Amino acid sequence: MTKILTTRAPDTLAKEIEILAKEEHLDKSSLIRRLLADAVEEKRKTKALTLYKDGKVSIGKAAEIAKISIWEMLNLIGEKGIHIDYGAEELAEDLKPLRRKLGASGK
Numbered sequence: 001m002t003k004i005l006t007t008r009a010p011d012t013l014a015k016e017i018e019i020l021a022k023e024e025h026l027d028k029s030s031l032i033r034r035l036l037a038d039a040v041e042e043k044r045k046t047k048a049l050t051l052y053k054d055g056k057v058s059i060g061k062a063a064e065i066a067k068i069s070i071w072e073m074l075n076l077i078g079e080k081g082i083h084i085d086y087g088a089e090e091l092a093e094d095l096k097p098l099r100r101k102l103g104a105s106g107k
Contacts, residue, residue, distance in 0.1 A: 041067075045076060053082050060094030070094065
């Protein structure tokens, strides 16, 4: 299912979108959808990093918020130079979903 979104953009931004669409051989709507998807993904990652850095969530929860794997989250944290403070408590929290999944499968 799709939903129509409308917005107004300054002439300079509209022109940039037209140029990019031509360069990438896309129609403007396809390019705008791609740009929006990329921006939303980046916003989720930024939010997750901020929450992790502020000590409000574990690495696992940050990965969940960012909609990426724990390994990708660890790489992202490393790329941003954020200190990893990971102890037994965080490990236990991050293993909860795995335990639930294994418990549900009868293992």
